[in-house]
Structures are given as C-alpha cells and as structure tokens.
Amino acid sequence: MIELYILLIVAIGAGIVAVEIKDLLASAISLGVVGFSVAIMFILVQAPDLAIVQIVVEVLTVIIFVGVILKTTHIDTTWTKEKEIRDYLAKGIFAFFAIFFLTFSLLAFKELPGFGKPIMKIASHYLIKGFEEIKAANQVAAVILDFRGYDTLGEATVLFTSVIGVLTILRKIGKTK
Amino acid sequence: MLPYIGCIILFLIGIYAILTKRNIIKIAIGFCLLEYAVNLFFALIGYKKGSLAPIYTQINQQRNFVDPIPQALVLTAIVIGLGTTALLLSVAIRLHEKYKTFDIKEIKRLKE
Amino acid sequence: MNYLPLFTALPLLGAFLTPLLSKIFEKIGDIISTIITTLLLILSIYSTFLLPIFGNIYVYEIGKWSLSPIPLGIIFAFDSLSLLMVLAINLLSFACAIYSVRYLDGYTGRWKFWTLFLLMVAGLNGIAITGDLFNLFVFTEISAISSYALVAFGVEKEDLEASFKYQVIGEIGGLTILLAIALIYAKTSTLNMADIANTLTNENKGILFWFIVSLLTFGFLIKSALFPFHFWLPDAHSQAPAPISAMLSGIFIKILGIYSLSRLVFNIFGLNRSNAPHYFDILIVLGILSIIIAGFIALRQTNYKRLLAYSTISQVGYIFVGLGIGNFWGVVGALALLFAHALGKGLLFLTAGSVEKTSGTLNIEELCTSQKRLPFYGVIYTLGALSLAGVPPFLGFFPKLFLILGAIKEKMLGVGIVLGIFSVLTLAYLLKITNKVFTNKKEGEKVGVPISTIFSFLLLIGLIFILGVFYFNYLYPNLIEKAGEAIMRGIDYAKLVLMR
C-alpha cells in the first residue's frame, strides 16, 4: 500500500499550501489537489463509487470556489509578514490543542481493530442478503437505497435544504420595510 | 494505523485554518479539509486487505469484499459537505458585497 | 403506531410541494405549513394516548428489515422520552407557524421561509424518533443547515455576520460528531443505537471509549451552547426573525444538543453517577458557570432579544446541572424545565417580534421613550417571564423544585443553594424588560393586535397556566415522569428495543 502513503503525504502537503498561500486562486486549486488525491485514495481502498462522487463533487467545489473568488477578489488582504500578538496566541492555543488531540487519538487508535481488518458484523449479512434478496450487483447501491434508504432521503433533503438556503441568502433585498 | 494518523493530521490542518486564519475563504477551505479528513478516515475503516470492491460481476463470482457500509455513509457525508460548503460560500459572497473585505476582523458589528 | 414515518414524511412533503405550488399562488406556503403543523400536532397528541398501550416503547422497522437476529435496517425507537420531545417540537412549531403568517409581511421570499421552516421541523422530528446513530447525524445536519439559512433570512449586515459565526461553530460540532460516529462504527461494526449499547457493555471502557465520549460531548455541547461554547448563540438567536428565534431558543438547541447527548450518554454508553462521577461533575460545573456568567451578562443587556438569548444560555445551564446531578429527581427536573422553557422562551421571543413590528426597534432604552402602549404584549410577556423564573402557579415552578430536591438528595447542598438563589436573578433580568418597556407609559397610542398573533399567544400562555396549575393531574404522571424513567433506565433501553 505504498501508493496510499505517498498520496496521503501529497494531500497533507497540498493542504498546508492551500491554507498558507497568499493568492486565494492558488489556494482553491491546491484544495483541488487534496480532493483529487482523496479520490485516488478511495480507488485504492476499493471504493469506486466514492471515487466517482468525490471527483465530480471536487470539480464542482473548485468551480464554485473559483467563481466566488473571480466575483470578489483573489488577494488575501490578511496575509502579512509582521504578526500581532493575537496571532501568536491563536497559534499557541492551536499547538497545545493539536498535541493533546494527537496523543489522545494515538492512544485511542491502538484499541481499534487494525487497518485492513474490519469486524464486518452487519456487513457480512448485507453482502449475502443484497445478493440473494435484493438482486443488486452493486452492494453499495443496495445499502444506500434499500437497507438504509431512509438515510439517502435525508441526504437528498440536505442538498435540497442547502439549495434553498443559497437562494435565500443571495436574495437582493430581505426586508421590504 | 499509519493511514489513520495521516487523516488526523489533515484534520488538524483544517482546524488550524479555522482557528488562526482571518480570511473567510481560507476558513471555508479549512472546512473542506476537515470534511475530506473525516470522509477519508471513514472510508479507510471499511478497507479489508486483499479484498475487492463490493460489486458482483458476471465473470468473477468471488465473494471476498470490503465493507460496503462505510462507503454508503461516506457518500452521504460527501453530499452533506458539499451542501454546507455551498451555503458558507454564499454567505461569504454576501459579506464581501456588504463589507468589501474578507477579513473577519473588520466584520464585527455585533458586540457582547 | 405504524404512522411514525409521517412525523418526517409530512413536513418533507410540504417542503417539496411549497416551491412547486408557490409558482402558481404566492402565499400557498402559509396554508401548507399551517395544515402540516396542525396534522403533526394531532399526531403527537394521538401518540400520547397510544404509546402506553404498547408498553411505553414502540419500534418501527423501516423497509421491513427485521431487527432480529441482527439489526439490518434503520429503526424508529419511539419511547416516552421521544414522545415528550415530539410533543414539545410540534406544539411550538404550530404556534410559530400561526404567528409567522402575519409576521412575514415585512419580508420577501415567503416560500423560501416556509420551505426552510418545514425542513427544520422535519429534521427535529427525525432526530427525536430515530433509533439509528448515523440517521441522527443526517437529521441533525438537515435542521442545522436550514437554521443557518433562516438566521440570515433578513440578509442585513448583522444577520449575515451572525449566520457566518453560527455556521462555522456549528459545523465544527457536526464534523466532530461524524468523526465520533466513524470511531464507533470501527469499534462496534453496527449503527443501531441499541445494538451499540449492547456491544459496548461487554467491552472494557478503555481510552478509545472515553475518546469517543469526549468527542460526542464536545460536539453536542457546542450545539446546546453550554458555557465555554456559548458565544455564537446570542448573535444567532437575536438576529433571526422572531418566530425562528423562538424555535431555535425554545426547542432547537434542546433537541440537537440536550436530547441527543442525554440519549447517548445515559442509554447508549450507560454512564451514570456511580460508574463515571467525574463526567457528571464536569457537567454540573459547566452548568453552574453558565447560570452565573450568562445571568450577569443578561442583566447588562440593552437589546430585548439579546437579553432573552443570554437568558437561554443560563437556563440551558440549569438543564445541564439537572442532568449532571444524575439521580431521578435531577433528570426529571431537567426534562420538566426543558418542556417549560420551550413554551416560555418561545412565547417571550414571539412577543419580541411583535414589539419590533410595532415599534421598529428592539433597543430597551429607545422602547422606554417610545410613544406606543402595548398592554396586551406586556401582560403576556410578564406572565411568561414569571413562569420562566419559576413563580408558583405556572409551569416553570415545579422543575426548579425538582432540581433543588435532586441536589439535596445527592447531598450537594451548595448546588441546591446556587440554583435557588439564581432563580431570583432570572426574575430580575426578565422583569427589567417589563419595567422599562411595558409599564411606565400612562398615555400614547394603543396598537391593534392581529388575530393570528392573539391566537398563538393565548395558546402558549394558556398551556403554561393550565398545565402548571394541574401539574400533577396530567403533565407529570403522563409525560415527564415516564420520560425521566426512560433516561434512568440506562442500557436496559437496548434490551427493550431489541426484544421487540
């Protein structure tokens, strides 16, 4: 699985670039690099469904980001060489939090079943029932639309909600009085 | 174990952007990184060594598959992430229109 | 009770129909939402009669996927606690829907408001009845996203700023919850809440367990705005349109934060005072800090709605102290206060909306000098405020009594004394508005009140008064005591659900 590690390093590097670079357009494109490496990692962990969705969603996300930046400005005005005390304070708090979180999660992950050895208590039943009772070749489709169809209704509703939300927020005038 | 730690580092980069950056677009990018990290972590959980994607084919009737449930859940999570990003960016456009800046230090009209 | 899916399906149906039909008739949203919230209220009242017949817990299997031997599909697990929540949600959303009909006259984009409102109600109902962990997350996101958009409904500068802040904080909470769900799935390989509880009891509680608990607690405390995580609430709840403020303060933070957290902590992880005393001590400390700090900040506020928002933080503190006390009376007090606060704070925010409509401002000093007399709103506001502060004949009296009783039974006299003393503070800051806005006007023009407003106000104040007077005749034995028992049942919840 050496490819997975390389891609993870690429994703982390691109993530740091996306956060730290001055030009917002470059930042959005670095975000695209992270998204596409995540998509390739999905292929490596045998999740082609996820990879397809991740690629198309990533394209759309980058388009929206670029659209917003082109409409407004692409220069990060908050990016300065000289720092204020407040910035150092925020970084200090973050460093403290990061170390704490990393140690806690490292200790916690030791108790998980190792990478590549899932328990699959329910999943093994799903794989048999999906084949024999639902007759779906793609087991992920069987899970999202039959066993857990109600979740997918929720998912579609989330998207509907955010579309209506975007249209609401982009109204020109809110109050008439 | 190692891939999990990579995800946590990506997660922390996202948190770093949200906590320390003052630019709204950078904060939105931090959110995207957070989402990717959690999604990737969830997908990695379902991976089983030496197994195939959970799709039956006519040629290969082998039944050694990875766990399909995390994939279904991550699919939902990706869509939710797209929705929240779109909403955050639409607020960002409106804020830029009203204040002519992305700096959250200057967007401060509500006080204690 | 096989109508349970309607609790989410009906509002979703309304939400999908509203954009479609509003192309034909602009105000169709008013009719659709009124009908649907009425139907939901009828369904939830009907459930109060039906649930005891099923032994106080009803399990509905979606898609006919049987729960035994292994829980394949998503289930609804509807027990007494869910019943109390569903009743509170639908009572308040009914009152808010009726009130909004006239309130929306000053806004554009009417159908967008109604669509988002119905989606929010669907999300809240979905959280209250579900028995599946990931489903809980999905419905949390539905209601959260619709509330982000509704906070910015006025699209003024301040609204957008408040919405942005709320969105950033809320999404951090949401993603933390998702991370915790991923860890739970990795550990137990199931998503059914009862099954998770069953699996976790057989394992020892190591670092992973506490990591999951702390992630979830962090996420849900953000959503419920307890003290160190409260800073988004005053902005969001004061900038939203008044009916939305009423929904957010009244029921939203309680379902997303308090209900979800108490369900998970008590029923799924099986924590209680004897096996995790420090966890509950932390809740008590944070709760008391909320009560004191938010109470004093509320006293200094000059904005009507901001004062009410800080009061909400302080009352959430009371609820968390009750959960932290952790014995039967503490939990019952917390739930009773949740119900009383939902109706009371909803009513107060609705009066704020009417005052803003008639006077054009919410600044208390400006209202003090304005030339409008508002006797009806004044009376309603004062009665609601008395109930919130815990004055005897009203609904808010017994909850605080239960809380103090619980503290004394657990031998925490200090906590009981703090709770008692700071009730006075609540009364002080709430009556500040009565004193400044409503009473000191001898003359001036009297303002008419729309009928829909009168109806929703009288509904809420009538419930607060009648349920308060006949507390032990109906509300306590039928709803609150049983809900308290449902929480105190602990992980026997899992057995009850899986036995069906």
Added chain:
Amino acid sequence: MKGMTVIVKTITKLLCGLIFLYGIYIIAHGHLTPGGGFAGGVIIAASFILLILAFGSEEFKEQMGYLYSSIFESVGGLLFLLIALFGLLLGISFFYNFLPKGKLFMLFSSGIIPLCNLAIGIKVGAGLFAIFLAIAASRFIIKE
C-alpha cells in the same frame, strides 16, 4: 461571466451531449456498476455547467434556469418521497421494496433501486445546477 475562445466552444459542442448521455448511463446502471443517482446527477449538472462556462452566461436566460431547476428539484424530491411512502400506503412499511426483484445483472432488477436512482439523479442535477447559477454564474445577486 464571458464566453471562451472558439476552440473551446467547438469542443464543448461536441462533448456536451456525450457528457449528458454518460450521466444518464451512470444513473441507469447505478445498481449494477459503480455510480448511481448522485454521481450521475452531478455529471448531468456538469454538462450544463460546461455549456455556460464555454458560451458565457450573457446568452443564457437566468430566470428560466432558476425556474426549471427549482421545478425539477421539487419533482425529484417528491418522486423519491412518494416511492418511499408507497410502501406505507400498501400497509407494509416505509421504504418497502415493493417491486419484483427480477434477475441479477439485468437493467430492470433489484426492485425500487433504479427508480430511486432516477429520482435522486433529477433532484441532484437540478439542485447543483441551481447552486452553480446562483453562486458562480450570475453577475448579480438574485432579485426578488
């Protein structure tokens, strides 16, 4: 937003229909191969987005775009919800897979799954197109 050069326009003319067809294929075969309603819906939205990016949004009637996408989105959502509710109407259960399951690897198999994929595809395609129009394409804030 302005249009692009003539090369881009010509290639877009050739590709756009193919991308649309590919989206339909992904939706229709969602239960057999990787993909499904969501991925296919985004691809269909992408074909429209490509058109607008290449030809510019001046020639495009925005209000019609909002109208149609909002109608299609509601229709997709309603379709999905009604499929779910049909099981309840039959008196069996919410989200009951009421259709005959057919034979494995056939296009018309596995009951309601292809129908649900179609509903989600319509809904997602229309919804994402509306988001794109509102955030990235339109030069002005929506008037209302």
